[in-house]
Amino acid sequence: MATITFEKAQRWYPGADVPAVPGIDLEIRDGEFMVLVGPSGCGKSTTLRMLAGLEEVNSGKIFIGDRDITNLPPKDRDIAMVFQNYALYPHMTVAENMGFALKMAKIPAAEREKRVQEAAEILGLVEFLDRKPKALSGGQRQRVAMGRAIVRSPQVFCMDEPLSNLDAKMRVQTRTDIAKLQADLGVTTVYVTHDQVEAMTMGDRVAVMKLGELQQVDTPLGLYDRPVNLFVAGFIGSPQMNLLEATAQEGQAKIGDYLVPVDETAAKKMKGNITVGVRPEAWRIVSENEGGLPVRVTVVEELGADAFVYGSSGVAGTPNNIIVRVTGRDKVHKGETIHVTTDPHHVHVFDTATGERLSD
Amino acid sequence: MSDRMDAVMVAEGAHSEKAQRRQYKRTPGLMADGRRRSWTAIVTMVLLSVLWTVPTVGLLVASFRTRDDTVASGWWTAVFNPFEAGWTLDNYERVFQGSDLGEGFVNSVVVAIPATVIPILFAAFAAYAFTFMNFRGKDVLFILIVALLVVPIQVAFQPLLNLLGPRGVGISGDYLAVWLLHTGFGMPLAIYTIRNYMTTLPRTVIESAKIDGASHFQTFWRLILPMSVPVLAAFAILQFLWVWNDLLIAKLFLSKNPTVIVELQGLLGAQGQGKELLTAGAFVSMVLPMLVFFTLQRYFVRGLTAGAVKG
């Protein structure tokens, strides 16, 4: 059973004023694809590197299954890692690259060859086995890096932004390949990325981090539908969720003259300054006298199937850009003023000061 | 997957580049790669090249001329009238038989190879530690290396003559003494250049090796050393030239086994040696370093410019 458990694992770089990761608590299930996501500097790579044994754990513990690996050297942890720049050994052939770890583990040559061959077949690398990394394309190199990880049949895959060096098209393709491969092999995987789209599309569960702290660990849809705080709300989703400042009075949230519909839980809890979040697709256009939020349209991005409308309401507290997704073509034009509103269950209410979620 | 596409794109790129080049070729006044032909550059460079090669060519020519010819006329007359000149191999025969230059040549080889390889090995280990390991005193020690880069080796002579000479351990005059000296004197530059190169290697490769279960020793031999070949080769050439061409250390510390350069200097200092003998001797002393230099030139340039000198 390759579950992974972080118990208050801390990393404090010598000489730094604050710990990079003050103490992370995280449980990853056997066979799960867990994505660590967050802006750069949030501690996601440090967390992964603690698991891989590339960073010292200053306090706390890390377990793989029941084994306490906190102080084990990387080679004894039964993990494999895929690096952002692939870290292929330039002077070795693809086969040698993939077999290096097995060689270090003193596995006999015949067995080594067999396992390299198997991995190469899975990844479609058979014809490249005798080539040097230099003679491969970016996508092929990425697959060699994957191959190097899978030949070892480890308990855990660690992946540190493995797609960042690919071009946009390859990235989308490889994203699916990796997710499928992981599902087939059923190896517990920890995947680090700064790209929330990658996180949403690949992860069984996603852990959002900020400044070394876990913000929320949930399924992709869980994060999307119920972000626990303002940070997660703003980070997950593209285009971003509209975050509007409002005032709460007697169970009502007001932005200027616009009365934002909120759910009952939020209505009970909120007071003073609050922030309401509405995803672009949750708006609906209403007629002026229905009392929606007025939005003066500045840009319309037609995407074919739907369109994103950008505009401002001119009401204090609202951002310069309010984003509204509209379906169908040619409904809204630049320079017009439209009125939008939404429904209570689509509104995320947060306490502006603490950032905490107040809605259900 | 999309490899086929990658391959196609690469092939297309190559193709269009070639096509472009072909197109340029048709335009007069342009070079094959499409740049304008610069006559100033051509004329100046031809002049400079000739100027730079004249002494060496002269040496080669003079070394094959007879004694009488050498006294009677300048070496260039043989170039202008090659068929009237007296050519001979005698000079080389006399150099090898009449002097100790031949033995000096062997001595030089025996001195130069270990004095090239050993410092590289020592320096590569040190550079590895300076690049990929953390230890107390690392910065201070490396600053020391940088400082020692410029210290003239003359400061070491008197004390080392005492230390290695008969008053000390008594190895002065033996190969061992010069190997140690060249290793010691070459070490700062070796560590400095090799470390500079190693810092350019991707750190993740080391981490990957760590995860793959390689020890430092294995990482060093199997990964870092092969990946550092350009700088190792560059430094090897530099050190080889330096050791081979050295006069001072060989003269002072290798009295029992004089190198070819020391022999040549002796020949030059001795009164009444004919030009023809000196030129042949000089050529013998230069032939191996030139050969090494020109066969490995590519590595030299690459290694020297890659890591050795940062911007």
Place this chain on the structure above:
Amino acid sequence: MTVGQRDSGTATPESQPLAGVPRFNPVRFGVGVVGIVAVVWLMLNIFLAFGIRPDLFLDSKLIIGVVAVVVGVGGAVVFFYFLNMIVEGLPDRLSRTVMPYAYILPGLGLVGLMLIYPTIQTIQFSFADKRSERYVGFENYRYIFSNDEFQQSLINNLLWLLIVPAVTVVVGIAVAVLADKLSTRGEKVAKSTIFLPMAISFVGASTIWGTLVYDYSVGEKQTGLLNAVWTTLGGTAQTWLQIPTGRLNSMLLMVILIWLQVGFAMILLSSAIKGVPEDTVEAARIDGASEVQIFARIVIPQIKGTIITVFITVLILVLKVFDIVYVLTNGRFETNVIANLFFNELFANGQAGRASAIVVILLLAITPVLIYQVRHFRAEEQNA
């Protein structure tokens, strides 16, 4: 994670958790120790045997040579093998602490023995008499500074310093730029010819220039190139290297060093010039700069670092210039330089004290360069 964190220098493989069980492995340790002792003992004995019992090697220089190369190189490799074994045999935490020192010790140990310790001793010797037996205070310094030859040498060295590095860099840049404008093949050939002298020793170069270019023959027929050209132009044949007027002979010696060094300067400068991003040059062209302006304001600033590196390298070389002067004039005719003066004091005159004082002066002269180097290095590390 963030660039800052990775580059803090702490995220190296060293800052890793310890290996599993911190255990001492006496077998590994023991084998290592025995091995290293055996290797060193064996090597020393073989090397000593070269001198004491050449009959063991059939009195053949060639056999001794081959054995020397094999034992020297192989011994060094085996030495490291056992050294590593010792360290890996240690308990884990200790092993990790000791490992870096084991790797740097052989190299730094030799540096200490061959450079640092002697430097300190030389400074000491400079205050002692000619046999380094008795301290004489500043007597040696007083002597050399009142000595005409020393002053002469100082002036000459200064002249070398002012002329050679500057000329080398300028010619190097010129060659690099012009060669860059040639076709690929032309560039290669041109560079190779400029390169060629790099492989030649100072002694070899001195032989070439001394016997073929600067040579003077008694009688009518001049077999030295310079005299031949000079007499053709209507001059009288000269013994060029004996003309101190306007330091002409020193300049002629400098030509040899420049001839040797331009190739080195050219390689580095050429690759720096090629490294200048083409788009910065194109942008300047679009901004209306002339080719000269582009070179002066766009290219030169971008290769400044390399220019300084080349300049300093040649500068250090020039400070120590010895062979050429020693071989061609041995410092006569007012061509003496510090390194040659040092050599003569030490070996011809047996004046260890004075020689040491001279070399200490040389060391002092180099100190500003040394400080610059260290500062430059630190600044560069910080940027990295």
